[in-house]
Amino acid sequence: AVDQVNRGGPHIVSGSDHGSLLAYLNLRAGKKAMDMSDFASALAFFDHGILFLDENHWHDNYNLSLELFDNAVKCTYAIGDHQRLNKFSEQVLSFARSFNDKLTVIYHAVSALCDASSLDEAIEKGVWVLSMLGEDLFQPSSRSETLALIEKTRCLVQGYPEDLLLNYNLMTDSSKIMAMKF
Helix, strand or coil: CHHHHHHHCHHHCCCHHHHHHHHHHHHHHHHHHHHCCCHHHHHHHHHHHHHHCCCCHHHHCHHHHHHHHHHHHHHHHHHCCHHHHHHHHHHHHHHCCCHHHHHHHHHHHHHHHHHCCCHHHHHHHHHHHHHHCCCCCCCCCCHHHHHHHHHHHHHHHHCCCHHHHHCCCCCCCHHHHHHHHC
């Protein structure tokens, strides 16, 4: 049903409430397509959802706008369309209300840099994100210092039985979880 309305386009909708409802329905359809790993179809739904939003959507429908754009970024990354990823990312980076609201987009932008072999830029942005999340990285000065730190960590963990480590409580702090991705 959503696909039929999409064929008519946003000009057939009267009133922002109807546009918001159709944007939401496209969001749901897009998420279902993503669940089936059909990222091209999902992106088409998110694209249409964005088209149904009104001019002041970042103010009037912030959460819906953020979710549509975040998911569009995920899909463009999945299909390797880095130009459109940048286009959708710019919107989120310009209008997101908090740094945490920008994290999904930044993560996929950094991943796209890695894919494009822009590793220095990806590392620079990743380190910046981690510092914004309160995770300042210690940068070893040499390979031998790095290896010594790895060995120290291995020795610390070695003293714990595997089942104890596996049964620790799951991390719930969303900032820490996102930091682990970088």
